[in-house]
Amino acid sequence: MNFEEHAAKPLLADKGIPVPEGAIASTAAAAGEIAHGLGAVVVKAQVPAGKRGKAGGIKAADGAEAARRAATEILAMEIGGHPVERVLVEARADIARELYGAVLTDTAAGCPLVMFSTKGGMDIEEVAASDPDAIRRQLVDIALGFDETAAEALVRGLDLGDAEGQVAATLAALYRLYRERDAEMVEINPLVITGEGQVVALDCKFVLDDSAVARQADLADLGTAEPATVLEARGGEAGLKYIELDGDVGVLANGAGLTMTTMDAIVHYGGRPANFLEIGGEAYTKAVPALELVLANPRVKSLVVNFCGAFARCDVMTEGVVRAWETLTPALPVFFSIHGTGEVEAQAMVRERLGLEPFDLMDDAIKAAIGAAR
Amino acid sequence: MILRGSDRVLVQGITGKQGTFWTERMQAYGTKIMGGVNPKKAGSQHCGVPVYASAREAMADGGFEASVMFIPPLGAKAAALDAIEAGAKTLVILTEFIPVQDVMIVLAAAKANGCRVVGPNTAGLVTPGDCFVGIMPGFNANIFQPGPVGVISRSGSLGTLLCLNIVRAGFGQSAFVGLGGDPVSGTSTREALEHFDRDERTQAVVIVGEIGGTKEEEAAEYAAGMSKPVVAFIAGRAAPAGKKMGHAGAIVLGDRGTHASKRQALERAGVAVLDLPSQVGEALAAALPRQGATE
Numbered sequence: 001m002n003f004e005e006h007a008a009k010p011l012l013a014d015k016g017i018p019v020p021e022g023a024i025a026s027t028a029a030a031a032g033e034i035a036h037g038l039g040a041v042v043v044k045a046q047v048p049a050g051k052r053g054k055a056g057g058i059k060a061a062d063g064a065e066a067a068r069r070a071a072t073e074i075l076a077m078e079i080g081g082h083p084v085e086r087v088l089v090e091a092r093a094d095i096a097r098e099l100y101g102a103v104l105t106d107t108a109a110g111c112p113l114v115m116f117s118t119k120g121g122m123d124i125e126e127v128a129a130s131d132p133d134a135i136r137r138q139l140v141d142i143a144l145g146f147d148e149t150a151a152e153a154l155v156r157g158l159d160l161g162d163a164e165g166q167v168a169a170t171l172a173a174l175y176r177l178y179r180e181r182d183a184e185m186v187e188i189n190p191l192v193i194t195g196e197g198q199v200v201a202l203d204c205k206f207v208l209d210d211s212a213v214a215r216q217a218d219l220a221d222l223g224t225a226e227p228a229t230v231l232e233a234r235g236g237e238a239g240l241k242y243i244e245l246d247g248d249v250g251v252l253a254n255g256a257g258l259t260m261t262t263m264d265a266i267v268h269y270g271g272r273p274a275n276f277l278e279i280g281g282e283a284y285t286k287a288v289p290a291l292e293l294v295l296a297n298p299r300v301k302s303l304v305v306n307f308c309g310a311f312a313r314c315d316v317m318t319e320g321v322v323r324a325w326e327t328l329t330p331a332l333p334v335f336f337s338i339h340g341t342g343e344v345e346a347q348a349m350v351r352e353r354l355g356l357e358p359f360d361l362m363d364d365a366i367k368a369a370i371g372a373a374r
Numbered sequence: 375m376i377l378r379g380s381d382r383v384l385v386q387g388i389t390g391k392q393g394t395f396w397t398e399r400m401q402a403y404g405t406k407i408m409g410g411v412n413p414k415k416a417g418s419q420h421c422g423v424p425v426y427a428s429a430r431e432a433m434a435d436g437g438f439e440a441s442v443m444f445i446p447p448l449g450a451k452a453a454a455l456d457a458i459e460a461g462a463k464t465l466v467i468l469t470e471f472i473p474v475q476d477v478m479i480v481l482a483a484a485k486a487n488g489c490r491v492v493g494p495n496t497a498g499l500v501t502p503g504d505c506f507v508g509i510m511p512g513f514n515a516n517i518f519q520p521g522p523v524g525v526i527s528r529s530g531s532l533g534t535l536l537c538l539n540i541v542r543a544g545f546g547q548s549a550f551v552g553l554g555g556d557p558v559s560g561t562s563t564r565e566a567l568e569h570f571d572r573d574e575r576t577q578a579v580v581i582v583g584e585i586g587g588t589k590e591e592e593a594a595e596y597a598a599g600m601s602k603p604v605v606a607f608i609a610g611r612a613a614p615a616g617k618k619m620g621h622a623g624a625i626v627l628g629d630r631g632t633h634a635s636k637r638q639a640l641e642r643a644g645v646a647v648l649d650l651p652s653q654v655g656e657a658l659a660a661a662l663p664r665q666g667a668t669e
Binding site: 105107108110111112141142143179182184209210211212214215241243245253254255256257258259260261263264265266267268273276278308309310311312339340341343361362363 | 392447448468471472473474475477478479481482483486497509510511514516517527528529530531532533534535538555557558559582584585587588592607609610611612613614617618619620621622623624649650651652
């Protein structure tokens with residue numbers, strides 16, 4: 001789950017990392033009022049997209065009237081396909097140097113990674129490509145952690161002057177935030193040194209581990225929900241992972257790997273899948289809501305039911321599909337291929353209650369479904 | 375990471391619905407279940423074996439080589455650390471949706487204690503004709519038969535489909551190793567490949583991968599130097615970028631983790647990459663010309 005700047009910055013402040021004073025506004029008038037108390041400000045579009053500055057979504061303004069005008073312009077914009085609905089109005093910092101700091105999960109190494117660069121304010125991937133030595137990296141033993149001493153070692157010799165201690169303290173605090181709040185990634189870009197020698201975080205990205213939402217309940221409402229179609233949202237509410245695609249062959253399979261493979265095979269044989277929908281894992285008893293989702297997509301002209309049961313029992317999944325089919329009585333042609341745990345009972349159910357013969361090979365069920373969709 | 379019927383196995387979470395269902399099937403197949411863990415039912419018997427308060431207690435009483443966990447996500451870290459500190463040699467973590475930082479803590483403890491972690495979010499391990507641990511249909515003779523093919527899979531359902539096709543083609547498996555669908559996991563594709571390369575019963579390896587991460591690319595580096603033939607199927611060729619395809623690890627971000635990059639790395643290493651799971655029999659027949667039939 002991604003957090004926009006205005007939702008991420010309070011998390012930094014909570015760990016003692018200085019951020020500019022400011023507030024969020026959804027109208028130009030409110031933006032003006034916030035600026036009235038702050039003087040020189042920056043008005044920043046709040047959208048779940050990068051490159052806001054290049055798009056014109058970040059403007060400097062002096063005083064309430066200028067802030068109102070800037071907010072009027074920004075609130076009329078669309079950035080990265082997202083209409084701007086809110087702006088963050090913040091006291092403007094006097095920037096002497098721009099730095100970069102981040103803590104993220106290095107999935108290949110299987111441990112946290114701290115990154116720091118004196119080339120802040122730019123796209124870090126561009127820095128990594130053009131000047132890889134400008135980024136310092138430290139893999140962290142999660143059992144030992146990353147304290148101020150470790151942070152000092154990481155930033156030493158980079159000519160940070162009197163700010164070196166503050167920068168090290170900020171990176172150590174960033175690591176604490178990462179650990180205590182189950183971040184997948186937390187990034188400050190830029191982290192600036194002001195003309196007065198203060199270290200301040202001017203922007204922040206925070207990504208919460210979706211699997212940790214249950215134990216970070218107070219954060220759950222602060223993140224930005226992934227963009228979803230009406231049906232995808234309905235799937236999410238039912239505890240099902242449903243992704244809408246633009247084809248006409250509906251897919252109902254168990255397990256992520258088999259579902260992706262069913263989509264791949266549909267494309268291989270010249271068809272177009274209408275959705276990704278898996279009912280494996282703990283969701284294997286949810287065949288009824290799953291089938292309703294697939295059928296609710298008006299583009300679907302035929303359906304492949306492809307089960308290969310390991311943990312997910314084919315008899316339980318098929319019972320759900322057959323019962324739903326008997327209740328909903330769709331006119332859609334459906335093609336089954338069923339193997340694995342509980343296959344004998346499941347195949348018999350399809351024969352006896354739906355009067356259909358399951359295909360032995362997944363490939364044949366898919367070819368038949370593509371033919372029926374045409 | 376290949377289990378044998380002589381290995382003693384502990385089941386953490388044995389008294390739950392899934393723990394019970396799969397313990398009975400593991401026992402029927404020949405897996406030596408020595409006991410289970412549920413602190414609330416310690417001292418009782420379940421599935422004909424003792425229930426302990428902790429893995430430590432189980433180790434002190436009967437002892438075990440491997441443990442398999444039927445434990446919900448937020449309880450998984452504590453259960454895993456219990457098994458690791460008790461001295462488990464192999465720990466099979468079936469649980470999906472464990473917070474990734476908990477996984478990293480578990481893996482660090484496992485490394486310090488010399489424990490091999492398989493998973494999380496794995497369907498388990500199968501040694502056909504001998505034993506299985508986890509939630510795979512090891513007992514289904516259409517899917518698992520003893521034979522020369524080592525199978526490595528990130529997905530349980532897709533791994534099952536490949537095994538079905540392998541048996542159909544007249545081959546069998548030396549072992550099935552489920553790696554799990556999480557981005558951070560205890561056993562990598564490369565480690566499993568190295569293991570099968572050293573295993574005397576294995577004459578060819580099938581890698582069942584998917585989009586996301588760089589596990590297949592890392593495995594390709596090792597495959598390039600192998601003399602045993604390697605065949606791969608990578609799921610997710612038709613998947614749109616930027617969407618998690620069910621598994622937390624299965625997502626294409628930028629040019630990382632794409633089907634094309636995996637296919638290219640594997641083919642460059644001399645691995646036969648399949649378009650469809652149903653082609654696996656043909657590929658194995660070409661790679662193992664004189665090994666038509668099941669043992």
